[in-house]
Amino acid sequence: MDILTQQLINGLVLGSVYALVALGYTMVYGILELINFAHGEITMMGAMVALAVIGALVGAGVDLPGVVIALFGLLAAIPVCMALGFAIERVAYRPLRHAPRLAPLITAIGMSIVLQNVAMLIWGRQYISFPPILPQGRHQLLGATITDVQIAILCTSVILMAALVTLVKRTRLGRAMRATAQAPQIAGLMGVNVNTIISLTFVLGSALAAVAGFMVSAYYGLAHYYMGFMLGLKAFSAAVLGGIGNLAGAMLGGLLLGVIESLGAGYIGDLTGGFLGSHYQDVFAFFVLILVLVLRPSGLLGERVVERA
Amino acid sequence: MKSSRRLALAALVAAVGLIGCGQQDAGNTAGEGIVQIGSVAPLTGPQAHLGKDNDNGAQLAVDEINAAGLKLGGKPLRLQLVSEDDQADPRTATIIAQKLVDGGVAGVIGHLNSGATIPASKIYHDAGIPQISPSATAIAYTAQGFKTAFRVMTNDEQQGKALGQYAVAKLGAKQIAIIDDRTAYGQGLADEFEKAAKAAGAEIVAHEFTSDRSTDFLAILTSIKAKHPQLLFYGGMDAQAGPMAKQMQQLGLNVQLLGGDGVETAEFVKLAGTDAEGVVASSPGLPLASMPGGTAFKEKFTARYGQIQTYAPYAYDAVYVMVEAMRRADSAEPGNYLAELPKTDYQGVTGHIRFDAKGDVAGGSVTLYQAKSGTWQVLETVH
Numbered sequence: 001m002d003i004l005t006q007q008l009i010n011g012l013v014l015g016s017v018y019a020l021v022a023l024g025y026t027m028v029y030g031i032l033e034l035i036n037f038a039h040g041e042i043t044m045m046g047a048m049v050a051l052a053v054i055g056a057l058v059g060a061g062v063d064l065p066g067v068v069i070a071l072f073g074l075l076a077a078i079p080v081c082m083a084l085g086f087a088i089e090r091v092a093y094r095p096l097r098h099a100p101r102l103a104p105l106i107t108a109i110g111m112s113i114v115l116q117n118v119a120m121l122i123w124g125r126q127y128i129s130f131p132p133i134l135p136q137g138r139h140q141l142l143g144a145t146i147t148d149v150q151i152a153i154l155c156t157s158v159i160l161m162a163a164l165v166t167l168v169k170r171t172r173l174g175r176a177m178r179a180t181a182q183a184p185q186i187a188g189l190m191g192v193n194v195n196t197i198i199s200l201t202f203v204l205g206s207a208l209a210a211v212a213g214f215m216v217s218a219y220y221g222l223a224h225y226y227m228g229f230m231l232g233l234k235a236f237s238a239a240v241l242g243g244i245g246n247l248a249g250a251m252l253g254g255l256l257l258g259v260i261e262s263l264g265a266g267y268i269g270d271l272t273g274g275f276l277g278s279h280y281q282d283v284f285a286f287f288v289l290i291l292v293l294v295l296r297p298s299g300l301l302g303e304r305v306v307e308r309a
Numbered sequence: 310m311k312s313s314r315r316l317a318l319a320a321l322v323a324a325v326g327l328i329g330c331g332q333q334d335a336g337n338t339a340g341e342g343i344v345q346i347g348s349v350a351p352l353t354g355p356q357a358h359l360g361k362d363n364d365n366g367a368q369l370a371v372d373e374i375n376a377a378g379l380k381l382g383g384k385p386l387r388l389q390l391v392s393e394d395d396q397a398d399p400r401t402a403t404i405i406a407q408k409l410v411d412g413g414v415a416g417v418i419g420h421l422n423s424g425a426t427i428p429a430s431k432i433y434h435d436a437g438i439p440q441i442s443p444s445a446t447a448i449a450y451t452a453q454g455f456k457t458a459f460r461v462m463t464n465d466e467q468q469g470k471a472l473g474q475y476a477v478a479k480l481g482a483k484q485i486a487i488i489d490d491r492t493a494y495g496q497g498l499a500d501e502f503e504k505a506a507k508a509a510g511a512e513i514v515a516h517e518f519t520s521d522r523s524t525d526f527l528a529i530l531t532s533i534k535a536k537h538p539q540l541l542f543y544g545g546m547d548a549q550a551g552p553m554a555k556q557m558q559q560l561g562l563n564v565q566l567l568g569g570d571g572v573e574t575a576e577f578v579k580l581a582g583t584d585a586e587g588v589v590a591s592s593p594g595l596p597l598a599s600m601p602g603g604t605a606f607k608e609k610f611t612a613r614y615g616q617i618q619t620y621a622p623y624a625y626d627a628v629y630v631m632v633e634a635m636r637r638a639d640s641a642e643p644g645n646y647l648a649e650l651p652k653t654d655y656q657g658v659t660g661h662i663r664f665d666a667k668g669d670v671a672g673g674s675v676t677l678y679q680a681k682s683g684t685w686q687v688l689e690t691v692h
Binding site: 003006007010011014116120124125126127129131132138145147216220221222224226227230261262263264265266267269270277278279281282 | 354355358360361491515516517518519520524525527528529531532534535548551552555559560561576580582583
């Protein structure tokens, strides 16, 4: 088995999930300059709803192929998360849009705690396990092992990211989003409904989060009301690493963070002769983040943002 | 719009006022014959399922004692369990400990995690409040020389030794890899295991680390796979061991997985699914079915709270041990009944409980289990 190839595969799969969640952070930041800290919890909600539906279907003995049951779960999670994203923006962020920047940041953290506790009340403190309904096939690739689920995660992420970039760069809606990001007041004067665009941004980001949450729970075989916290933190770091507000940056940052973590955990012990162990994997990842921010304060692909007039 | 906002504000003010009153009430009644006992465990976060389990075990004992109508100093004893959440976090644990001490609890059942129990024990010691942990197994907890620190569970030294000898002698492992979660519990157990396995003649080919919040172990498992061990020991909890067992299969790392009491839970089998098959894990004490009062306890507990996770019977016994000491001293004052705790000689659900000079349970045993078709089956008990 080729260790390096295996570590790269591990890292890329992990990174593509980070990237998908990071897109949600970066889209909202791009338009509102707001860090939506509740985004990690929306990912968690996606995983929980999907698992609840899948669990109910499996429990009821529905005789369908596992992949179809899983898709039903995903299809239930996406609209729930979209509605949640929409509602959070209406309740917690829109009333504070012209308030000092600290205020929406606090409501964001508040929303995140509320969502965690709501999930805890609905689904309890137990871990919820993903039923073994997905194909468990393993394949050999350049001397490393890759599973069906890993391939599915990589492909889905790439397709979704490509679709999002096309949407933002090529469609009328995307143009309206970019216009709102650049100058919301001017965009409004040009006939763009700024409120609708902002709502749509939240809804889109939440849909991506639902898919990411579903994939994480399928990948690790579990979901828990607390899972959104660490995932959100990592994805946020990925967005900052790539340059927050920049779509390509979020993807690059996510993939890079995944690979750095994987290589760090895999090699740091051997490279330092046991002086630093694999528990420094997060330290390693965040050290890279600090280094990048010192050298390029706006992130890898971030551009220097001119202060808004 | 404006009036609805004002209404909401009024409701908020009223709610805050009510909470304030509620707290005051608790403080007042505490003086009138009600004895408060703290119960601390992670009630939120990744180990909340285990924390709630402990809390339920303690609550069950408290309710039974209240129903039994025990008298102290001629007055009927009314126990009240003050449940607190330390989030399995050492810093939060000390804040909670101070809060309980300031609130005037007569004793503390907890905490759940060794990492949280150890820093908190200093605060209880300084305040002279007896503490019985149902589940902290790290050696350091009772090695501090605190006269207030007790536990009703076998410590990691005994457990790690049993596991290390079992891995080499019975499972025939010569090259062993270890992962621990860097908590006081996981690290302590892994270190004791490593010592015992080395002493029994095995070679430790890798020692990797993770955290008690991780779910991704592919990177360290890949690096372990390259070192070709015959056995992988995990020092940590079920929430990590479950996905770990799955990811081992995913990578084609087909070696025996061995764990401690954090792994020997119903949750692990559920999380790892078919990949749990064959995993061996230990638990301090006897299996629930072989405990003197195990079956009866299981019936009572499941009727009220559902499935037992792990430590609930220990939390239940810990409350009884504390109240027994109060009964002998005929007082719920910490200063009076603390002297009675070392003399404990109590036949509990989990076994016969006596304390040694350090506050550890004397003559503890360790039982090894193997996961077979979805449940843990007893392999053997080591004394």
